[in-house]
Amino acid sequence: MSEELQALQKSSDTSDLAQKTKSASSSLTRILKYTLVRLVTLFITVVVGVYLTILIANMGGYVDEIRRGEIRESVSLRIMNDPVLKNLPPEVRFERMNEMIRLEEKRYGLDQPFALRSVRYLRNALTLDLGRSQTMSSDSGSRQVRLIILERLPATLVLFATADLILFFSAIFIALFLSRRYGSFWDKLVVTLAPSSSAPGWFYGIFLILIFAALLRVLPFGGMVGVPPPDNTLEYILSMLKHMILPVTAILLSSIASQAFSWRTFFLIYSSEDYVEMAKAKGLTSRDIERRYVLRPTLPNIITNFALLLISLWAGAPIFETVFNWPGLGRVLFQAIGLYDTPVIVASTVLFAYLLAVTVFLLDFLYALVDPRVKIGGQGSSR
Amino acid sequence: MKAIKKTLRDFLQYPSAIASMVIIFLLLVVSTYTLIVYPYSEAVRLWRGGENVWYNLPRNVPPSWTNWFRSEKLPETIILNSADESASKSIDSIQTGDRIEMAFTYEFDTDIYPQEISLFMKATFKEKSPFASITWETPDGREIRIADFAVATSQTYRFSQDTRLQRRLGGVAPMIGLFAEPGTDPPKPLKGEYTMRVSVVTFEPDTDLDIEFVQYGQVYGLAGTDHLRRDLMVALLWGIPVALSFGLVAALGTTILTMIIAAIGTWYGGWVDEAIQRVTEVNLVLPTLPILIMIGTFYSRSIVLMLGVIILLSIFGGAIKSYRSIFMQVRESPYIEAARAYGASDLRIIMNYLVPRIIPLLIPALVSGIPGFVFLEAGLAVLGLGDPVLPTWGKIIDDAQRNGALYRGYYYWVLEPAVLLMLTGLAFAMLGFALDRVFNPRLRGM
Numbered sequence: 030m031s032e033e034l035q036a037l038q039k040s041s042d043t044s045d046l047a048q049k050t051k052s053a054s055s056s057l058t059r060i061l062k063y064t065l066v067r068l069v070t071l072f073i074t075v076v077v078g079v080y081l082t083i084l085i086a087n088m089g090g091y092v093d094e095i096r097r098g099e100i101r102e103s104v105s106l107r108i109m110n111d112p113v114l115k116n117l118p119p120e121v122r123f124e125r126m127n128e129m130i131r132l133e134e135k136r137y138g139l140d141q142p143f144a145l146r147s148v149r150y151l152r153n154a155l156t157l158d159l160g161r162s163q164t165m166s167s168d169s170g171s172r173q174v175r176l177i178i179l180e181r182l183p184a185t186l187v188l189f190a191t192a193d194l195i196l197f198f199s200a201i202f203i204a205l206f207l208s209r210r211y212g213s214f215w216d217k218l219v220v221t222l223a224p225s226s227s228a229p230g231w232f233y234g235i236f237l238i239l240i241f242a243a244l245l246r247v248l249p250f251g252g253m254v255g256v257p258p259p260d261n262t263l264e265y266i267l268s269m270l271k272h273m274i275l276p277v278t279a280i281l282l283s284s285i286a287s288q289a290f291s292w293r294t295f296f297l298i299y300s301s302e303d304y305v306e307m308a309k310a311k312g313l314t315s316r317d318i319e320r321r322y323v324l325r326p327t328l329p330n331i332i333t334n335f336a337l338l339l340i341s342l343w344a345g346a347p348i349f350e351t352v353f354n355w356p357g358l359g360r361v362l363f364q365a366i367g368l369y370d371t372p373v374i375v376a377s378t379v380l381f382a383y384l385l386a387v388t389v390f391l392l393d394f395l396y397a398l399v400d401p402r403v404k405i406g407g408q409g410s411s412r
Numbered sequence: 413m414k415a416i417k418k419t420l421r422d423f424l425q426y427p428s429a430i431a432s433m434v435i436i437f438l439l440l441v442v443s444t445y446t447l448i449v450y451p452y453s454e455a456v457r458l459w460r461g462g463e464n465v466w467y468n469l470p471r472n473v474p475p476s477w478t479n480w481f482r483s484e485k486l487p488e489t490i491i492l493n494s495a496d497e498s499a500s501k502s503i504d505s506i507q508t509g510d511r512i513e514m515a516f517t518y519e520f521d522t523d524i525y526p527q528e529i530s531l532f533m534k535a536t537f538k539e540k541s542p543f544a545s546i547t548w549e550t551p552d553g554r555e556i557r558i559a560d561f562a563v564a565t566s567q568t569y570r571f572s573q574d575t576r577l578q579r580r581l582g583g584v585a586p587m588i589g590l591f592a593e594p595g596t597d598p599p600k601p602l603k604g605e606y607t608m609r610v611s612v613v614t615f616e617p618d619t620d621l622d623i624e625f626v627q628y629g630q631v632y633g634l635a636g637t638d639h640l641r642r643d644l645m646v647a648l649l650w651g652i653p654v655a656l657s658f659g660l661v662a663a664l665g666t667t668i669l670t671m672i673i674a675a676i677g678t679w680y681g682g683w684v685d686e687a688i689q690r691v692t693e694v695n696l697v698l699p700t701l702p703i704l705i706m707i708g709t710f711y712s713r714s715i716v717l718m719l720g721v722i723i724l725l726s727i728f729g730g731a732i733k734s735y736r737s738i739f740m741q742v743r744e745s746p747y748i749e750a751a752r753a754y755g756a757s758d759l760r761i762i763m764n765y766l767v768p769r770i771i772p773l774l775i776p777a778l779v780s781g782i783p784g785f786v787f788l789e790a791g792l793a794v795l796g797l798g799d800p801v802l803p804t805w806g807k808i809i810d811d812a813q814r815n816g817a818l819y820r821g822y823y824y825w826v827l828e829p830a831v832l833l834m835l836t837g838l839a840f841a842m843l844g845f846a847l848d849r850v851f852n853p854r855l856r857g858m
Contacts, residue, residue: 228837343699382697
């Protein structure tokens with residue numbers, strides 16, 4: 030159960046940062062400070078991650094090509110729009126154009142060594158200024174890469190956020206239920222089913238599409254809304270919900286057994302603690318015991334565990350969205366592969382790095398809220 | 413020795429472990445068989461050889477065994493060749509040249525008409541091409557003239573594309589007209605022995621003609637065929653060794669390297685440890701799949717490169733933290749101090765004293781890690797980034813998706829590779845699960 034151990038260990042390195050902030054008195058400032066430190070660390074992490082992405086992309090000179098293509102396009106546009114230049118004889122005009130391109134390239138620093146250029150690319154990538162796409166365009170008709178990918182972001186967020194929320198609460202519910210009925214039929218069933226989570230969501234998706242879309246014809250094969258999209262908002266939402274049933278179920282199927290299993294194990298470990306026995310002896314209701322003495326101390330572990338799951342779900346988005354034809358970020362990436370649209374591929378990779386970083390940050394923030402060790406100054410680094 | 417026996421006994425208490433061992437063993441047997449029967453070059457030829465490798469297979473048909481579950485049987489694919497024993501061929505000398513008689517006889521006993529019948533003819537002659545007349549004999553004794561034509565050196569005749577034949581059959585499609593029982597409405601196929609006779613007249617000495625008769629059925633082989641008429645069996649079989657070796661190498665490489673890095677980090681401590689921790693954090697934010705996609709699109713889709721990159725991106729994974737915590741405890745053990753006291757080198761301590769301690773934790777992690785990599789490889793292929801040469805399961809699913817297999821009802825096309833993937837993934841996952849319990853008795857009660 031490496032995942033559980035991982036979760037247990039996670040506390041060590043998040044809290045040693047907080048250790049430095051011993052002087053702060055109130056827990057709020059402590060949390061704020063902790064969050065700020067984490068934010069800065071994560072920002073540095075993202076910068077490094079994005080820089081690595083650019084390095085990989087530019088090993089074949091691809092980012093350079095994006096820039097060159099853009100310069101050529103803008104220069105030729107300028108020449109076409111300039112009445113004086115436009116009427117020059119073709120050879121002279123061509124020479125002028127090349128000269129202008131050379132100057133522009135120099136202005137952008139394309140004649141400089143890569144080490145210098147990469148820093149500039151990094152800045153551009155961090156602001157998602159990765160130029161214009163080669164063939165793809167956004168739904169509103171723009172060729173700006175930033176627009177293309179940002180336009181798709183909500184679709185991805187809606188799908189995964191819904192699935193994750195359902196997953197989180199149903200897993201907790203099931204885990205609590207199972208820990209209450211340790212050794213029962215349902216408990217054994219979930220333990221037996223836990224290995225089924227080795228298959229990713231897209232894989233279950235194929236089966237679900239086969240059964241519910243192809244065989245029974247009750248749910249759509251894929252996509253986000255019906256065709257044509259309904260005009261009024263209510264119908265639009267209903268249609269979207271209908272399209273979300275299969276993808277959300279696929280994510281649930283692929284993760285719920287292992288999540289419920291590992292959380293149930295946490296609950297079982299914690300409910301054999303002495304203070305739980307004590308609470309039972311005091312005659313507290315089982316509901317109170319669960320809430321105050323079992324759920325509460327396991328919460329940090331559960332959140333870490335869940336965030337790791339989220340990260341793996343994000344990472345699988347390109348395949349998952351392709352299988353379900355979901356018009357999200359992952360699908361853009363897939364389309365960009367098919368069209369060899371370099372700027373879009375690089376930009377989506379960068380955006381995925383951002384998404385992962387945001388997830389990690391949210392995890393850290395929640396962690397700070399629920400883990401008392403952060404609030405009181407963090408002595409928990411011995412683990 | 414005793415310890416191993418005990419471990420084995422513990423292990424055999426889990427039925428899921430035994431089931432998974434059986435599945436893995438079968439997969440290994442089948443992949444050995446595959447590698448012997450279809451060596452690499454043969455598999456690549458069968459999978460990418462081009463139209464002349466799979467021309468005589470039907471397009472997009474389910475496997476033959478699906479007939480067991482059907483009330484109306486689908487016709488098999490029948491291939492008869494006058495060059496071998498499957499069809500009769502006799503040569504008589506007459507005044508002007510030779511007279512070659514061929515008969516293609518077979519039993520037709522299904523309730524559905526075949527997809528198509530084609531004749532692939534190969535003739536050898538110098539100037540004057542031989543002349544062939546083809547007739548069709550039904551079980552009830554009717555004789556239908558199919559066509560008469562001069563045969564070129566290499567010629568294909570497709571029954572359904574002959575409009576004159578269709579006219580002669582009264583405007584019915586040839587596949588229905590030739591097999592239908594007269595007087596039935598809707599036309600029902602007549603079961604029994606059909607014979608196609610070809611009589612050829614040659615006009616030159618040393619003229620020869622051979623005909624391959626292909627009745628494209630609605631089912632084929634053990635696995636069916638895809639949109640290019642390829643036998644899916646090749647890819648299904650080859651997918652096993654590819655998936656197994658990919659998963660195994662990736663899991664092995666990742667776990668072992670991760671463990672060594674964790675050991676080095678904990679042993680040296682200080683900035684080495686700190687650096688490893690930070691790299692792990694950066695790695696968490698690196699989007700693995702998009703980076704793989706980028707590499708696949710820009711550089712190469714070769715499976716070996718992908719494997720390397722996957723290992724590289726996974727060695728600084730979350731597992732480092734759990735290994736590190738165990739090494740932290742081990743580092744303080746007295747026997748390590750003893751080793752240090754007798755002057756063991758750092759490398760010796762790491763390799764001989766630290767690393768072995770973690771093996772009980774490592775083996776389950778390794779086995780449980782395999783399905784993830786198997787599915788990752790399939791996933792990349794589903795995105796169209798599969799290895800350009802090797803036939804794999806993921807590539808079948810990709811082909812099926814691109815050709816709307818589910819929408820058009822070719823379920824076998826998706827189900828076959830998916831079931832194999834599931835079987836492989838589940839087997840390793842269950843094995844890992846059982847191993848985890850055997851090696852970590854703390855979990856056993858849970």
